[in-house]
Amino acid sequence: MDTPQNTALTRALTELPGPLPARGVIHVVIRHTDRFTVVGNHLAQHPTLSTTAVGLAVRIQSLPQGTEVGVKALAARFPEGEKLIAAALRELEAYGYLQRARTRLPNGRIVTRTVFCNQPAALVRPRAVAPPPQVQLTDVQQEQAPEAPAPQDHVPFVTLVPPPTAPRQPPPPVPQPRELTAELDRAATALLSDLRRHAHQLVLSENDIRQLAPAVATWLERDAHPDTIRHTLTNDLPQPLHHPAKLLKHRLTVLLPSPLPGADDLAAPARPRIAVTPFQTCDGCERAFRAPTPGRCRDCRNAHGTAQAAA
Template sequence: MDTQQNTALTRALAEVPGPLPTSGVIHITLPHTDRFTVVGNHLAQHPDLSCTAVGLAVRIQSLPQGTEVSIKALTARCQEGERRIAAALRELEAHGYLQRFRDRLPGQKVITRTVFCNQPAALLRPRSHAPVAAPAQAPIPAPAPAPAPARSLTHVPDPDPDPDPASVPPVPPTPPVPVPPGTSAQETPVPPSPPPFVPLVPPPTAPKPPRPPLPQPGTLTPELDRAATALLSDLRRHAPQFTLSEGDIRQLAPAVATWLERDAHPDTIRRTLTDDLPQPLRHPVKLLKHRLTALLPPPLPGACDLSAPARPRVVVTPFQTCDDCDRAFRSPDPGHCRDCRETREHRDEDVRAAA
């Protein structure tokens, strides 16, 4: 009886569309009408920023222009101490969200300016430049318009709606455009236009790439077809959203058979298809097609693929013993060492010379 129950939150929870997840957070999203700040997921889910730095960035982003955001001013506003706030500001500086620099005012006074950017990655993108067309001829100077009288509630008719053409002064002829010497009018150089701007994000009307086809097994045997059909029919026991029709099961069965052909366990396939579902799930069959195609595992490697590569054989020349001096030397065949061979050659030359 001492625990207070939030009945408003319970009523809002009952109005959440679709089945509730069995674990994790449940979002109750109500639209803001005033006093709100738009925060990007690149900041709210930044993998390298601490929660203190993210919260401090959101606090600074929600403050109006010109608010003091020094360490002492933030310490007075927040519950964290000066050390944690200083460390969080250094994190934001390291990732480009915050920049602090000194500026000298005209009165020789030096102040510290703090600049906060809610999306620093957008500053690194190339900016577009509108192409400027070269004029074909000099424009005619238009006469300065007379100041318009104050508008009144009564309608004043035009005193001369159709003036006489003879009374209109003639327009002076347009002076010709000067052409550099050595070039003709047809060869007048035109300044090059800047390259066209290519948007980073395609427009909504851009044609979408075709979806990849569903995977097909090498051989759809009756056993694989029966196992795939049974697995798809059993999905509604684990996730009621996947109550599939017979036509959907026949369409998805070859893709599931491909997974089974690649030795994927049925429990692994079931968890891959039913875990972490979007809320609400509007198109179950499209989600199954996407996961069966994008998350398809590769075939298991064979025994030959897992064996270590054979090392190159190194041929070692054996040791031999010289027949004359009994010295050891490397040679594929027995005989004499190098010194003994040279001695024998000199001796034979001397014998031939003496003869």
């Protein structure tokens, strides 16, 4: 049995894309379709928990509801002794993954109830809620999902997950250029068709290219270099990538650069001109006064008006 297994693994390595690392682990990822448990990296790569504690946490997550997970029950399944298992459970309890409480049953018997949380950092306040449904993230959601913060001690067991009936925001529209010229459309189509040479996962259909070409044309219209666009679309792709066109649409829309400013936008704003009323010489008393046109000062106009009224 060893030889066929080694041969199959060697054949799988030859099918991995891109150059393989010269040292360290190489992952051969085969998608699970049944009998699997989702484990977060915050647990699998925990910097403080012991290997025994991490292993016990994974084992407990995989067990169905109601399975006994006390020290004696676990010691009966594992080669580690009761002391080592008890210490590992205390570690999980200290970081909020595990909670144990003694409860009195209606018949008077006292039992220990164990509650396990797969992501204690997501719990914030105590209130009874139904467990959220398990969903599979799309490629775009995997890219947007932030890393879980480090677990904290004594975190209450409540999640803040929107209900499945919560309305979803519609996706933003695909960017459109001001004018999709034949030259822009040809360059955008060529760039999209050429992506699979740089990332073998990005194989697009003709329909996908027609839908994404206006977005790429918008980038080109805004003076984005083709190498910059290509790097944005092919860098750090999710593994595995299920929907290439949706991921490219997301990146082309969310990461769209702003238009370059024009020469008038970069020029310093002109200072506002203040209109100054010039000095004039009064035709009656020859005093200086401010007025837009020559004539008499206010005193002479008043005196002249009074004289005309008396006559």
